[in-house]
Amino acid sequence: MTTAAETIIPATATPQVRWLHDQHMGVQQNAVLLLSGDWTIRSLHHVPKVDTPVKEGVKSRIVLRSEMTAFDGSAALVLARWIRQWRAAGLTVDLSEFPSRETGLLTLLDERLVDSAPSPIHKPSLLARLGEVAVDQWHEAKSFLSFLGELVWRGFPLLLAFWRIRWRAVLAEIEAAGVRALGIVGLLSFMIGMVMAYQGGATLENYGANVLIVNLVGIITLREMGPLLAAIIVAGRTGSSYTAQLGTMRITEEIDALRAIGVPPFEILIFPKVLALALTLPLLSVFADLMGLLGGAVVANYGYGVSFSVFFQRIPEVVSLTTLWLGLIKAPVFAIVIALIGCMQGLRVRGSAAEVGRATTVSVVQAIFMVIVIDAAFSVLYNLMGY
Amino acid sequence: MSMTAATGSNHNGSKDLVIDAHGIVNEFGSHRVHDELDFQLERGKIRALVGGSGTGKTVLLHTLIMLRQANAGSLKLFGVDTGSADDAQRQSLRERIGVLFQGGALFTSLTVLENVLLPIKEHGHFDPHWLTDLGMSKILLAGLPADSAHKLPMELSGGMVKRAALARALALDPELLVLDEPTSGLDPIGAAAFDELVRTLSDSLGLTVLQATHDLDSIWRGVDEVAFLGRKKVLAVGTAAELAARDEPELQAYFRGARSQAYWLASQQAKPEKPPTAPSSSSAETT
Numbered sequence: 267m268t269t270a271a272e273t274i275i276p277a278t279a280t281p282q283v284r285w286l287h288d289q290h291m292g293v294q295q296n297a298v299l300l301l302s303g304d305w306t307i308r309s310l311h312h313v314p315k316v317d318t319p320v321k322e323g324v325k326s327r328i329v330l331r332s333e334m335t336a337f338d339g340s341a342a343l344v345l346a347r348w349i350r351q352w353r354a355a356g357l358t359v360d361l362s363e364f365p366s367r368e369t370g371l372l373t374l375l376d377e378r379l380v381d382s383a384p385s386p387i388h389k390p391s392l393l394a395r396l397g398e399v400a401v402d403q404w405h406e407a408k409s410f411l412s413f414l415g416e417l418v419w420r421g422f423p424l425l426l427a428f429w430r431i432r433w434r435a436v437l438a439e440i441e442a443a444g445v446r447a448l449g450i451v452g453l454l455s456f457m458i459g460m461v462m463a464y465q466g467g468a469t470l471e472n473y474g475a476n477v478l479i480v481n482l483v484g485i486i487t488l489r490e491m492g493p494l495l496a497a498i499i500v501a502g503r504t505g506s507s508y509t510a511q512l513g514t515m516r517i518t519e520e521i522d523a524l525r526a527i528g529v530p531p532f533e534i535l536i537f538p539k540v541l542a543l544a545l546t547l548p549l550l551s552v553f554a555d556l557m558g559l560l561g562g563a564v565v566a567n568y569g570y571g572v573s574f575s576v577f578f579q580r581i582p583e584v585v586s587l588t589t590l591w592l593g594l595i596k597a598p599v600f601a602i603v604i605a606l607i608g609c610m611q612g613l614r615v616r617g618s619a620a621e622v623g624r625a626t627t628v629s630v631v632q633a634i635f636m637v638i639v640i641d642a643a644f645s646v647l648y649n650l651m652g653y
Numbered sequence: 654m655s656m657t658a659a660t661g662s663n664h665n666g667s668k669d670l671v672i673d674a675h676g677i678v679n680e681f682g683s684h685r686v687h688d689e690l691d692f693q694l695e696r697g698k699i700r701a702l703v704g705g706s707g708t709g710k711t712v713l714l715h716t717l718i719m720l721r722q723a724n725a726g727s728l729k730l731f732g733v734d735t736g737s738a739d740d741a742q743r744q745s746l747r748e749r750i751g752v753l754f755q756g757g758a759l760f761t762s763l764t765v766l767e768n769v770l771l772p773i774k775e776h777g778h779f780d781p782h783w784l785t786d787l788g789m790s791k792i793l794l795a796g797l798p799a800d801s802a803h804k805l806p807m808e809l810s811g812g813m814v815k816r817a818a819l820a821r822a823l824a825l826d827p828e829l830l831v832l833d834e835p836t837s838g839l840d841p842i843g844a845a846a847f848d849e850l851v852r853t854l855s856d857s858l859g860l861t862v863l864q865a866t867h868d869l870d871s872i873w874r875g876v877d878e879v880a881f882l883g884r885k886k887v888l889a890v891g892t893a894a895e896l897a898a899r900d901e902p903e904l905q906a907y908f909r910g911a912r913s914q915a916y917w918l919a920s921q922q923a924k925p926e927k928p929p930t931a932p933s934s935s936s937a938e939t940t
Contacts, residue, residue: 375794619762
């Protein structure tokens with residue numbers, strides 16, 4: 267009995283090729299090629315090169331003989347290629363002395379083998395790719411607009427017929443996107459508030475204007491930082507989950523199933539998400555504002571001698587209510603854009619698992635990009651309006 | 654197959670067993686799927702594994718190809734005890750088995766050719782210049798047209814997915830081919846063509862084939878022998894006609910039920926001169 271290791275990897279005999287000179291074939295002289303050893307996928311790299319027989323003065327006929335101990339499909343490919351070359355060079359190949367299973371395999375391969383693999387679609391030039399990207403972006407923008415149109419077209423009637431809204435789904439989305447995000451939104455806002463107070467305080471201290479930290483932190487947090495930070499966190503956290511969920515549902519044909527059952531996916535999947543996020547993000551922004559101010563207050567108190575009571579007393583004096591509103595108005599806009607991009611990218615997934623990952627990335631990048639662009643647009647708008 | 658000469662002689666007597674499993678026990682929690690099950694498969698055979706839903710066909714297949722560790726029992730593959738084999742040895746055993754999973758399990762982000770080349774690149778040592786040709790030969794052997802090589806799995810029809818999965822299973826020139834419901838979801842013509850393809854490949858490549866199936870056509874015409882799973886064991890092994898003639902109620906229900914009736918009757922009529930498509934060898938060793 268052999269040991270286990272020997273049995274698992276059968277000792278391979280190197281594949282070999284040898285020309286025999288056959289005398290007794292009579293009228294026509296033949297070249298006999300004897301194959302021996304193991305011809306398998308694992309020993310293929312040992313298959314020796316065979317010189318084109320014409321060069322060696324071989325006559326018009328090659329007889330193949332076998333003393334092979336193994337012969338598999340991959341080895342058959344090598345041999346089938348040789349045979350094709352020989353035939354192309356005007357030689358006849360005689361398989362009558364070759365064993366029958368092996369001959370069958372060669373014949374089967376020869377029937378199906380194509381001369382060259384179809385080449386993959388060649389890579390487009392730089393210019394072509396640039397054009398492709400431009401066209402893609404254009405389509406992306408168009409499909410976002412048409413998705414927005416669909417939301418308005420179908421969403422408004424639904425808002426009026428509010429009893430048809432899936433409130434259960436809306437509440438579940440609010441919990442997932444809002445309540446569960448409180449921790450991370452609160453912590454990050456607190457820390458950004460601290461950072462602003464530190465950086466601003468260091469400069470203001472030089473002028474003995476420590477108390478102006480309140481103005482700095484108050485205005486920046488309420489008008490910009492709170493809503494922006496909340497929106498970016500939600501884009502990364504919730505927008506991506508929308509894309510992944512809808513994308514996977516597309517691949518598993520769940521969305522088609524909904525349609526077939528007669529439940530419009532828009533009503534049960536998309537509208538509740540948009541509505542929930544539009545309600546949630548302003549509230550998250552208020553929370554982010556609050557935590558940002560708190561962070562600023564802590565630093566002002568311990569670092570720059572502006573006590574908590576002074577800090578919170580001064581806030582209503584130096585920051586107008588308008589500032590708060592200017593910040594909060596942006597939140598529902600951010601929310602709708604984030605939810606729409608998340609859903610749209612999810613619904614456009616086709617086919618593969620990798621596609622879901624790609625769509626999720628695109629969704630987050632697009633959503634954050636759009637949030638910042640819209641924030642900038644609001645700043646310009648406010649400026650024009652004189653706020 | 655090709656290794657017959659190399660390994661066939663040094664095992665007990667005349668039988669060259671590709672799979673030799675004894676006392677296999679598979680449990681999920683307290684639910685016992687297989688109880689002291691024995692399973693032997695001889696080299697060169699095409700065997701169907703049948704049984705009602707929930708009898709653990711897929712579980713047994715996974716156990717036999719070392720994807721699942723049985724709760725008890727011993728498993729020999731190609732004469733090697735998998736229990737005492739180390740990781741490298743188990744890996745090289747796996748390379749000698751090609752598997753077609755139920756849904757195809759093609760990698761969705763890779764083209765058909767890339768799917769086929771993945772195992773070859775991973776385990777073969779090759780001239781890169783040969784690789785494409787080698788991958789293409791597997792695709793063509795599986796009966797796919799050459800222009801499907803650069804298609805993604807999502808662009809293929811159900812039948813083509815099965816063939817592409819077969820091409821990937823053949824990639825490393827396995828000795829044992831394991832197919833999990835290869836013809837499910839195919840139309841009858843496609844299913845018959847697939848059976849024929851498996852037969853052709855088995856003959857010319859010398860493959861041993863084990864397939865779990867529900868396809869009556871395959872069971873009655875496409876395979877050499879059928880193993881029937883029931884009562885947590887392999888109840889019987891033989892041709893479909895032989896199993897249909899037995900007394901066990903499970904076998905009677907399966908092989909002589911309403912849907913099998915036509916096949917059963919046809920096999921009764923054809924009895925004198927043996928069904929032409931069923932190869933001769935199987936009746937001898939089932940007794």
